[in-house]
Amino acid sequence: AQSVTQLDSHVSVSEGTPVLLRCNYSSSYSPSLFWYVQHPNKGLQLLLKYTSAATLVKGINGFEAEFKKSETSFHLTKPSAHMSDAAEYFCVVSAAGRRALTFGSGTRLQVQP
Amino acid sequence: NAGVMQNPRHLVRRRGQEARLRCSPMKGHSHVYWYRQLPEEGLKFMVYLQKENIIDESGMPKERFSAEFPKEGPSILRIQQVVRGDSAAYFCASSPRGGEAGELFFGEGSRLTVL
Numbered sequence: 001a002q003s004v005t006q007l008d009s010h011v012s013v014s015e016g017t018p019v020l021l022r023c024n025y026s027s028s029y030s031p032s033l034f035w036y037v038q039h040p041n042k043g044l045q046l047l048l049k050y051t052s053a054a055t056l057v058k059g060i061n062g063f064e065a066e067f068k069k070s071e072t073s074f075h076l077t078k079p080s081a082h083m084s085d086a087a088e089y090f091c092v093v094s095a096a097g098r099r100a101l102t103f104g105s106g107t108r109l110q111v112q113p
Numbered sequence: 114n115a116g117v118m119q120n121p122r123h124l125v126r127r128r129g130q131e132a133r134l135r136c137s138p139m140k141g142h143s144h145v146y147w148y149r150q151l152p153e154e155g156l157k158f159m160v161y162l163q164k165e166n167i168i169d170e171s172g173m174p175k176e177r178f179s180a181e182f183p184k185e186g187p188s189i190l191r192i193q194q195v196v197r198g199d200s201a202a203y204f205c206a207s208s209p210r211g212g213e214a215g216e217l218f219f220g221e222g223s224r225l226t227v228l
Contacts, residue, residue: 103156
């Protein structure tokens with residue numbers, strides 16, 4: 001079985017300050033991990049993915065995430081928030097051989113001017 | 114190169130009516146996934162299809178819901194005799210290959226409201 005827990009349902013930061021969105025996963029197999037972003041009334045866009053290569057993964061728009069097996073975590077970070085980063089972020093896990101993705105419940109990021 | 118196209122974007126139905134949601138995958142993609150997003154929740158897997166085949170429907174409710182992906186034309190998610198609890202956003206995603214669920218390309222969703 002696999003699951004993912006996003007530890008914060010809402011995160012609010014000021015523009016220009018760092019962003020940290022937390023994610024812990026559980027998987028019986030070697031997982032692939034993803035972060036997707038959803039802007040209001042839009043579909044989901046892939047930010048980055050981890051598939052057992054480098055543990056520090058760089059994505060689009062300056063985001064990156066670090067896979068820590070010992071902590072079963074895959075937190076998403078960005079050094080400096082931009083107003084356009086305001087959106088819903090989903091941490092997602094896919095176990096080897098499983099076709100379906102398992103989504104976390106999402107973290108809504110607000111960016112204050 | 115058009116992305117995943119879903120229609121209608123918004124659909125309103127009264128209880129007991131039928132809802133049909135359509136999804137055209139990206140060009141060259143033969144694998145389609147349907148997900149449901151309830152308010153304030155993440156996406157929940159419903160069904161995975163390839164052309165003319167249902168591969169995994171473990172997330173589909175046992176009654177009233179069905180999906181198809183014919184040889185020609187879009188994938189269809191059909192909900193019969195809708196109830197208020199069916200109100201949700203339904204997302205379609207496609208990928209060029211199955212097996213390991215790598216990157217999926219999502220449509221913008223169809224938002225169903227049941228009155």
